[in-house]
Amino acid sequence: MPAPQQPSPYPPPPAADQSRGRAEAARRIADPIVTGMAYAVLLALGVGVGFGGSVMAGWLSYLWKSGSAGQAAASVALVAVLAALFAGCRAAGWGMGSRLGSGLPAFGWAGAVFTLIAVNSGGDVVLTSTVIDYCYLFGGLTAVGIAVVMTEPGP
Secondary structure, eight states: OOOOOOOOSSOOOOOHHHHHHHHHHHHHHHHHHHHHHHHHHHHHHHHHHHHHHHHHHHHHHHHHTTOHHHHHHHHHHHHHHHHHHHHHHHHHHHHHTSHHHHHHHHHHHHHHHHHHTOEETTEESSOOSSHHHHHHHHHHHHHHHHHHHHSOOOO
């Protein structure tokens, strides 16, 4: 008489259909969470670039006041910064596959810049009333605005 078989302490391996169903369910749950987190990171990145870029533009105003060589250097640096703003917003929109992907960093950048140009009793906080600062402000708004408009709307 054969010995009775002991039940296996390990569960049987799941069928292929069962594991595919679980993976699909996990993907359906994780996709909106990951997308929402990516949008939040893009907004925070826009705010950080706005604060950092505004401080940099404040330094450009000192360079602007140093003469024609300083004005030329500040102009070249400003064009590079504006091109980077445009490219960053376009890349975010392309990466997320939606206009919201490029709009959130643009919104974060604009919010940070307008926070720093708030006027108190002593004048502007970071950006002064020099030509280079106005070019940074209005050029940046134009660059991020064009980047948002040029991004294809998502599905």
